[in-house]
Amino acid sequence: MPELFHHPLRLRADPSRVVVRPFHIAWASTNGGAPSRTERIVSEVLALSPGEARAQLELVLKDFEARHWQTRRVFMTRYDEIEAMLKLDGAAIGDEKRQLLGAYFCHEYSYAAAALMNPSAVPHYDQTGMPPGSMRILMSLRAVGEGHISSVAFREGIITDGGELVLAPEPPFATAADAHEPDERAMEGPVRIYRHRDSTLSGTVIFPITRAQSNGLEDLRICHFLHDDGTPEWIGTYTAYNGSVIQSELLRTRDWRSLDLVPMTGSAARNKGMALFPRKVDGKYMMLGRQDGENIFLHTSDDITHWEGGAMIIKPRFPWELVQMGNCGPPIETDDGWLVLTHGVGAMRKYSIGAALLDKNDPSKVLARSREPLLAAADQDREGYVPNVVYTCGAIRHGDSLFIPYGVADSSVAFAFAPIQALIDQME
Structure with a gap:
């Protein structure tokens, strides 16, 4: 690799x-x-x-x-x-x-006292003042606090034209996004929450609100979705957990001021780790998921909130992924096809991150896969709350490189850059 x-x-x-x-x-x-x-x-x-x-x-x-x-x-x-x-x-x-x-x-x-992990990244909604070749980014992070309750935190930053990462400083105060009125805090179903008008996204936290979310909002996978009419929307999939049952839900926003938390329906939505394609393909919404806990499935739908069935497209093949596989965030469109980061679990429950390439017009066709992992738990990446884990919920393309924020041992967040074409060329 x-x-x-x-x-x-x-x-x-x-x-x-x-x-x-x-x-x-x-x-x-x-x-x-x-x-x-x-x-x-x-x-x-x-x-x-x-x-x-x-x-x-x-x-x-x-x-x-x-x-x-x-x-x-x-x-x-x-x-x-x-x-x-x-x-x-x-x-x-x-x-x-x-x-x-x-x-x-x-x-x-203390919302991040226990752990900070499993990030995803998207282009920031505000690119004002960015010089050519530089991009403002927005990362989501899974923050774990008292009672092992997970919430969603954010961090803004810039990737420069030289490939350097510069994070915006965290404000001294953090604020929780919430409904404007008590009766808007529905215990079931969709809810709309608002970022505090004076708070930056780097100082905003989203806590569980509904009963389905009561024990955590886990592993937000954000994508910059382009609708058929060319308008953008930031849409993320995450797992709502109530202590015994999991439910896949959507975070949706067009302005990062008001955010909708929307439960998904259908048999596929009762599983973890779903990831949305950043546009329709052949007139359909598409998702990747891990419906049986072992293999990667492709789902299609006419309704972005309702997902059924699915077809298995990738199963474990190499030693580093034999226990189970899953996606590592929304697919990334390239000239060669849809680039998908995957996670695999091998012997001693060691996690690794690899990649697959799907056909651009028919993502059910797997064009190539990485024989060796791109990233694996090793050395300093072994130790933590859950040892031997590396995991990302979404990378982002920046020029010819892939920017990969990733969780380390369910305890911290690290960052890596990979050349996209070299990654694709070494697949088989």
């Missing part, structure tokens, strides 16, 4: 990256009609004198105001939810007590 350039940059888990999240306490009483814990907390805060409430709020703000974006507004937003739940008389409660009540029903959440 062609020699890769491994960038020295690594992204790692960072427990200092925190956001304010709702702290959920049961609304209803479990003690035979006695006030619930929520009602007790509210009544005791309301019973404080103005001076006591002010002193307690000042203590909270001393601890947390410098750590979060618009902390007081966050508390007030959370208070509004409590007021709606308990039907409080907000007009009779002063701002300080409302903020304090909001604080009692919030907590800090």
